[in-house]
Amino acid sequence: MKCLAACMVYILLNMQTNYIILAKAGIMLHLVERAKKCLDFSATLYIIHFFICLIYGGWPSSITWWIVNGTCLGLMALLGEWLCIKREMREIPISRLRSNV
Numbered sequence: 001m002k003c004l005a006a007c008m009v010y011i012l013l014n015m016q017t018n019y020i021i022l023a024k025a026g027i028m029l030h031l032v033e034r035a036k037k038c039l040d041f042s043a044t045l046y047i048i049h050f051f052i053c054l055i056y057g058g059w060p061s062s063i064t065w066w067i068v069n070g071t072c073l074g075l076m077a078l079l080g081e082w083l084c085i086k087r088e089m090r091e092i093p094i095s096r097l098r099s100n101v
Contacts, residue, residue, distance in 0.1 A: 021076050028080035035088060038080040046073045 024045070033039050046069060053060055060066065 021072055021079065024076050024077040025083055028076070029083045029087065032084065033079065033087075035081045035084040038084055039077045042073055042077040042080060045076075 024042075027040055028038055032038055049069070050060075053065075
């Protein structure tokens with residue numbers, strides 16, 4: 001339980017991770033454009049990150065690494081879906097099309 005609390009404090013205090021998640025979610029808004037694809041895109045990025053870590057430093061044996069990356073994956077997917085849904089739900093302006101009626 002102490003490890004979980006330490007990981008949550010680490011995530012909340014690490015502002016660099018939070019800014020990276022915001023940047024990735026913003027990029028996802030422009031690249032993916034569909035809320036259904038956000039989880040797939042996020043998981044793909046973190047799987048690629050996992051393989052790069054695996055090649056570079058071996059198997060990540062720290063529970064902190066797994067919790068931080070799992071939490072970041074979830075936050076990135078949720079924030080990206082929220083941004084995409086917000087953009088999909090905007091009204092389509094049709095006033096110019098009916099001006100001659």
